[in-house]
Amino acid sequence: MSLALQTDSKGRLRHFLTVEGLPRSLLTEILDNAERFTGVGERAVKKVPLLRGKTVINLFFEPSTRTRTTFDLAAKRLSADVMNISIETSSAKKGESLADTLRNLEAMHTDMFVVRHQSSGAPFYIAQQVGPEVSVINGGDGRHSHPTQAMLDAFTIRRVKGGFDGLSVAIVGDIAHSRVARSEIHALRTLGVSDLRAVGPRTLVPTGIEAMGATPYYDMEEGIRGCDVIVMLRLQQERMDSALLPSAHEYFQLYGLTQQRLKLAKRDVTVMHPGPINRGIEIESAVADGSQSVILQQVTHGIAVRMAVMAMCMGNQAEAGE
């Protein structure tokens, strides 16, 4: 069903809502396209005319300067016209339904919506509403999915490690509430990572994680032992305010990534984090800024991956009349 909604009759990407259910060939196609777009950011003129005259609307129901900025930049580097609409401050106030807001924006001949929403599933709902000339990209929905983040992480791993086969990857932190973790597990499993570990306290590693293809580890040191890649998740303050977690200090004692602990992983281990970092809570500064960290490369790759996904979805749309 996810596959059917996201692809056209020839199996080409129409929307990008989740990595769950997408075939390995399609994920690899995204990575290969992103590879070509990385060059754009390094040129003197960082712009290609692929989406010239297209209208992209960033529809953010949940504030996020960082994610919005990356999509905004990606669209501008593809030469699209971009409009940022923050829905909290907009027609929601006038009592208009989401469906009516969407139909209105679509009637302006919008070509693409990038949607960020606090409710899981919202981008799916939107993709079901829009016509065949519009694409929807999920910029993060509730606890469900953050597929471009997962793909930029996969892209970074492939660049650094050359591929996915035989890798041990540990995802560490609040697995249960993280859309990044969910999407990442799906992406890396599909791309061929066989040893995938979900590391965190029992309260934050969901039961049934094995069914998604990851092995649970409740002990940090066991969890990262011998790993090729460690993906640290951001700890949300609200978890600590709830009863699910002890103090930030205690969390760091148990699950913080330190130089000392890093020695348990492979010598050439790669350290990743989706950002923004909580220094001294989930990761030690020496590690975040160390030679094995690729945290800033992830940001750079994020633009290329988003350009790839935008260009693919837009290129596969039904042609507009004429």
Place this chain on the structure above:
Amino acid sequence: MSLALQTDSKGRLRHFLTVEGLPRSLLTEILDNAERFTGVGERAVKKVPLLRGKTVINLFFEPSTRTRTTFDLAAKRLSADVMNISIETSSAKKGESLADTLRNLEAMHTDMFVVRHQSSGAPFYIAQQVGPEVSVINGGDGRHSHPTQAMLDAFTIRRVKGGFDGLSVAIVGDIAHSRVARSEIHALRTLGVSDLRAVGPRTLVPTGIEAMGATPYYDMEEGIRGCDVIVMLRLQQERMDSALLPSAHEYFQLYGLTQQRLKLAKRDVTVMHPGPINRGIEIESAVADGSQSVILQQVTHGIAVRMAVMAMCMGNQAEAGE
């Protein structure tokens, strides 16, 4: 005086502040130009270079994501550089007068201001202040005027009905407080609609409406009987909070457009609404989404009409120095 302020010595459009006082030939010229711009939104590259290198400032003293978005998009599709300035959050705080703010923005070689203001007349004041190289477009002022909305409605009617002669058009709702209704009555009268009806409760249909060329109807069923076009106005919540109206429920009972009532109009009646819709208050969902509704086409036409007005005003400006 409106005519003199809005046109140059050759009668060409310089500013677009109100339809009141503009000759039929000029309104027809706007519609004809809009006809050409509708094609732009349907192309793969939705962009024409007409306003390349021009600076358009959306100067919004009253928040409106929807209207701002349409002007922003129209300007971008004409290749202009667009800046959105929201005055509530801006220099007003620093105690600068409107005149000084304007002179400053004008000194930056701004070519066009799109003005939305809660006070009737503000765009006129601004048009009087600016120099001969600047155009002003009224994006809605107080209860006075919303000329681009009136023209997009006229454009939609002409597209659907082929013209204006012999049509019966009913405008239903809060006529008294609606800038849309005022502008619409002027536009449709000038364009040749002879049977124009203002339908609503006595408290919301202004006395003296006949002088504007419309016939008052206080009974909904009488008002829409035999009509070719019904324009439903949005009911503002604040009217219901005041003593002017009974409850939303009672309003819908008396003036809501239902499928049942729609049968009183002509068989090929066209239903319009400027949006955002209050479903179940002024209009039944089955009618809003029904086969006679052109509500979303109005939105699409809004971009073309705004492009036409912007291109005309800008094309008729005094040439900048050299």
Place this chain on the structure above:
Amino acid sequence: MSLALQTDSKGRLRHFLTVEGLPRSLLTEILDNAERFTGVGERAVKKVPLLRGKTVINLFFEPSTRTRTTFDLAAKRLSADVMNISIETSSAKKGESLADTLRNLEAMHTDMFVVRHQSSGAPFYIAQQVGPEVSVINGGDGRHSHPTQAMLDAFTIRRVKGGFDGLSVAIVGDIAHSRVARSEIHALRTLGVSDLRAVGPRTLVPTGIEAMGATPYYDMEEGIRGCDVIVMLRLQQERMDSALLPSAHEYFQLYGLTQQRLKLAKRDVTVMHPGPINRGIEIESAVADGSQSVILQQVTHGIAVRMAVMAMCMGNQAEAGE
């Protein structure tokens, strides 16, 4: 040290953080470049392709619609892609450090940051953090510096007076708390103004102003007598709320620029103000709007000067990797 940070090994502008310490030749080069860019604003197509495909981020930690608008416009007229990020409403909330926010934005291949910050020195800190492919422009930091404002004032003086030699220039108002005054004194001294006067109440003229090259005057009439140029500073409301100043009325009595007082200056005196003006507090309307005022020309020149500085910094960046 300011010079070393702001210029490359060949002495060319890399960042524009302060005029303090920059040689006269470099300031003159900025003015000469600005002269060429003034033409762009007067053309039908107000755009040059110099920064096409470059990414400029306006990073505003302190709100300022006016200054942001001028940088936004300048960058757009140079054909750059511009992103406006207001940090109060952004990742600062998520507890990310400024250094991490910057590294992130830099990792997106940003070419230039325009920084406005309430803390003196912030743009310097940022310039030290970024890599060789990024330029930083100071859009105003604390009480320290506002170099583009100083250069647009210098540009305006040179245009009106033909040069700087032999001029008497009075800067009037709250010298002590004004970043404009500080930058202006440095710029005009470097450019050759020999008679530079700092005029204001004792509480607002810093001791040691002579070391900067300006002569203190505590009496308005003495201070402006025989002057070629009078630069009035904006009086901040918060000064009056503190004990540093009497009422606005009393301030105007003592230091307001009136037509009467203006007669004490040279007959062809030029009146300047960085805006926004407090009419009737620091300046009489008849003077602000009078024939000797060049306040609006300053705004126009501000765009040209900012285009010049942006183009120079960007043109002197290390070339990005192939």
